[in-house]
Amino acid sequence: DTAVSQTPKYLVTQMGNDKSIKCEQNLGHDTMYWYKQDSKKFLKIMFSYNNKELIINETVPNRFSPKSPDKAHLNLHINSLELGDSAVYFCASSPSGRGEQYFGPGTRLTVT
Amino acid sequence: QQQVKQSPQSLIVQKGGISIINCAYENTAFDYFPWYQQFPGKGPALLIAIRPDVSEKKEGRFTISFNKSAKQFSLHIMDSQPGDSATYFCAASMGQNFVFGPGTRLSVLP
Numbered sequence: 001d002t003a004v005s006q007t008p009k010y011l012v013t014q015m016g017n018d019k020s021i022k023c024e025q026n027l028g029h030d031t032m033y034w035y036k037q038d039s040k041k042f043l044k045i046m047f048s049y050n051n052k053e054l055i056i057n058e059t060v061p062n063r064f065s066p067k068s069p070d071k072a073h074l075n076l077h078i079n080s081l082e083l084g085d086s087a088v089y090f091c092a093s094s095p096s097g098r099g100e101q102y103f104g105p106g107t108r109l110t111v112t
Numbered sequence: 113q114q115q116v117k118q119s120p121q122s123l124i125v126q127k128g129g130i131s132i133i134n135c136a137y138e139n140t141a142f143d144y145f146p147w148y149q150q151f152p153g154k155g156p157a158l159l160i161a162i163r164p165d166v167s168e169k170k171e172g173r174f175t176i177s178f179n180k181s182a183k184q185f186s187l188h189i190m191d192s193q194p195g196d197s198a199t200y201f202c203a204a205s206m207g208q209n210f211v212f213g214p215g216t217r218l219s220v221l222p
Contacts, residue, residue: 004155031208041199041215043156048208055208090155099144099163099205103155 003027004104006091012110013081021076021107023091032074033092033101034066043090049074050096081111114139116204118213125220131189133216135202138183142204147176147187148212150199159200160187192220 004025013019025032031050037043047066048055054066063079078085091104117136125131135145146161162169162176162185169176175188189196197220202213 033208033210041150041217043201043212043215045210045212048210050208053208092155100146100158100161101210103148103157105155106153 004091004093004102006089006104006107008107009105010108010110012112014112015081015083017081018077018079019081019109020078021089021091021109023074023076023104025072025091025093025102025104027093027095027102029093029095029102030071031094031096032068033094034074034076035090035092035103037088037090037106039087046076047074078109081109083111085109086111114209114211116202116211116213118202118216120216121214122217123219125192125218127192127194127220127222129192129220131192131196131218131220132186133200133202133218134184134186135204135213136182136184137204137211139204139206140183141206142211144205145176145178145185146203146205147174148201148203150201150215156201189218192218194220194222196220 007022033048034046046060065077067075088106090106092101094101147159148156149159150156160174173190178185199215201215
């Protein structure tokens with residue numbers, strides 16, 4: 001009965017590779033997000049997406065792209081991985097018009 | 113304008129004491145102010161939230177105080193317990209726009 005799930009939990013890869021992180025929510029929410037949490041615990045929003053609008057944080061490199069096959073899924077694709085991409089990535093969802101967000105357990109990405 | 117400031121960076125409290133974490137924002141368009149609790153290795157979890165039309169909200173041992181004119185809000189944890197030891201984030205949002213504070217690492221000593 002997990003509300004927001006992410007796979008994989010850990011991802012270790014080499015520089016230059018392309019990888020994806022999957023996110024699914026079973027809460028019936030129509031807005032989903034991706035966050036990056038760095039080693040200092042700063043939480044930074046990368047994308048927010050609903051069936052009407054994709055909002056991209058302008059500081060996110062275009063190597064990162066969200067892909068939503070349907071309302072319950074928002075996957076994160078990362079091309080040409082760099083060392084600085086190492087972080088924990090969190091997916092979250094929220095019901096439209098309401099502020100609360102529900103976070104997944106996170107994916108720890110390590111780029112070597 | 114989009115920044116949310118949070119203090120202190122870290123906080124050590126004795127069991128049974130009161131933990132207080134403060135946040136400040138600039139953008140008056142924000143209309144939702146949640147607090148999140150994060151344990152190591154876990155995702156942030158919504159703890160309590162307030163909208164700017166009220167000055168205080170209490171849920172169990174957790175209270176948010178909100179000062180609209182000062183653009184400040186704070187989290188008070190009464191009777192702090194070792195199980196409360198975690199990182200706490202304040203946030204401010206409007207629509208799909210969410211901004212988090214930098215976090216406060218709380219340690220409650222037994």
